[in-house]
Amino acid sequence: MVLRDTPPFRADHVGSLLRPPELLRARADHAAGLIKDAELRAAEDEAIRSVVELQRRAGLRSATDGEFRRTSWHMDFIYRLGGISPADEKIKVRFHRKNGDIEFTSAALRVHDRIRLDETIFEDDFAFLRDATAGTGVTPKLTVPSPNMVHYRGGPASIDPAVYPDVAEFWSDLAAAYAEQVRRIGEAGCRYLQFDDTSLAYLNDPEQRAMIAERGDDADHLHLRYIEQINAAIAGRPEGMRITTHMCRGNFRSAWTAEGGYDFVAEALFGELDVDGFFLEYDDERSGGFEPLRFVPKGKMVVLGLVTTKSGVLESKDGLKRRIEEASRYVPVDQLCLSPQCGFSSTVEGNELTRDEQLAKLALIVETAEEVWG
Template sequence: MSLLHFSPPFRAEHVGSLLRPSTLLEKRAQFDANACSAEELEQAENIAIAAAVKLQQAIGIQSITDGEMRRGAFYEGVFEKFIGMDNTIRPIETFKVYLPYVQFFIAMGLSHVPSIYCTGKIQWPQGGVYVKDFAYLKSLIPSGDVKHIKVTICGPTWMHLRHGSDHTYDTQVYQSDAAYFTDLTKAYKEEIRALYALGCRSIQFDDPTFAFLCADSTIEGMKAAGMEWEKLFDTYISVYNDILRERPSDLTVGLHTCRGNYKGLHYCEGGYDRIAQKLFNTLDVDSFYLEYDSERAGGLEPLKFLPPNKVAVLGLVTTKNGKLETVAELHDAVDEAAELIMQGSPRRSRASARNQICISPQCGFASVAEGNPVSEEEQRAKLALVVEAAKSIFG
């Protein structure tokens, strides 16, 4: 059994994305309209990232991200950069209708949605996916803090959950999910290897996949479609474990289970009860970033299944709106979580249970570039609250 990984994660954590400044949003709009060059957009991104780093440092957030300033959405920059992938506009019929956010697209009247389709053998691109981005971020901070940089990456199962075996890849290229995931796994491993060589010691996978399996509507829809959700659940866990097999012992890996974070909206509801025991005990990550900012996330009871060698980062502060929580509220939630973790197998002391807990906002502030309906001042206040609460609770 592996040991608990800390520093990272830190007692005061955050999920990664930050509000984009208006100057960057304007520059990206210009770029999309062919009114500025890629170099000009990159310069605006660099300025925004430098400001994001200063914000995190000033507040006392130790896990440093680039705020996802170079992305239009959290999942950008992985699949479409792998060789063999085609970023295109997909008919709504190629998405799985039982997924809550697909229902949202349908309700909006959308007939086509941008997505990724595999048209050739998947390979890691020379030069990597986030390697250049990491190098720039690395240049902005003291050398001793490079190990605190957290790279956020869309999970490997996301496109497959969206489209299923019939619309994720060309069957002339891959004849089975196993073949598709074998090459996708290799590409992810190459990216992680390259980032590690540059000094990356913290990776966070962002993946709504597992949270969507908490939604009754998803399970009911899968059953109606003749799908075995538990078999798919096992497949997705195996994909992650294959990617992370033989990873360096000093590389900390976390998983953020996202219920949707689109301009203040969420896509699904449901507690972790259905998936917690298997997810917590068989997925080979060090920490779980869990959303607990509202009743839609269910109760804390599934934390009883958290094994002694893993960390729960409790997302107790919402990024959906600007209403500020209190230190007392966060303190009470941590106490309740510790009580439940103590009851796990094996049973453990209160001190040991508390030692498995960190706190954070429930999601990023801008999973899409437009961001949530939160001001920059409210974003700063919420991040500062997490730091203040962590000091109060954990010392």
């Protein structure tokens, strides 16, 4: 067994990274009107160059921009789709952690017109990352929310029935917009694209399925529609583009939303979703066991998210190796990789650990992967 030359890599990470204090200050100054757009962009550029170098020094084969230009991992993308805008009402999501629940509030979304792609979203951001990694041997990776995220949070109530009297047309337009985004970002040089998705993980939680059923969706089969949507979005992917998905149970200030293993969606997910790799959360008992991995077909990669981003406590290398060995009972070890369980900063606030602790976790992942697969 050897280290891989194509994504996902044996040692990889999900995407978002803790924002440096200098960037947080620049964002605050921009929000207060103290600096202009160009000054904020320059601060972001400097922070991204630095964090790309951090990833390279840690030994990672891929690098993201840390999602440093975003406030939220998903809404910054979704609101730029044609036909979608923030709604007046607010959505409150309860997140759980061991020392008490916290609440995340954001604007809802409204589908007020036919969904379309008016611009290549994050094109300039990716171009900067592409240029920042040029000549380093590191592959630039772009993360975007999956198309399912447009539907999951608001459901049918977020779609104007005057625009889409037939919901099948909503799904068709959404897939077409995403397919065009994939094509265009491929033209910009992207060869490693990740669809971040909470819906397919949330649907394993009986409480989430009950909520989905209460609002009028088919909770027992919605995951099949979501798998179909991603497949439609990536069916025409450019040659040489590797696409992964990360299935998250919620990540906000070290808290989570959903619980439960991947059992409910596993057979359809692993058997039918046409991605090259699956980033899966497996950092604690909330994640369930490795048994669902028995449905992973030959040729698909599983990136085990064994290293938590929820705290700065560093895992043991021997413990990680034991868990990789345990997972290999269900899927061959040559189809496995290692990563953190989620991003370190899905929103601008970040999780409750230090940047030094973040770096130590990335270095641990690289060292462990080299000893297991190198």
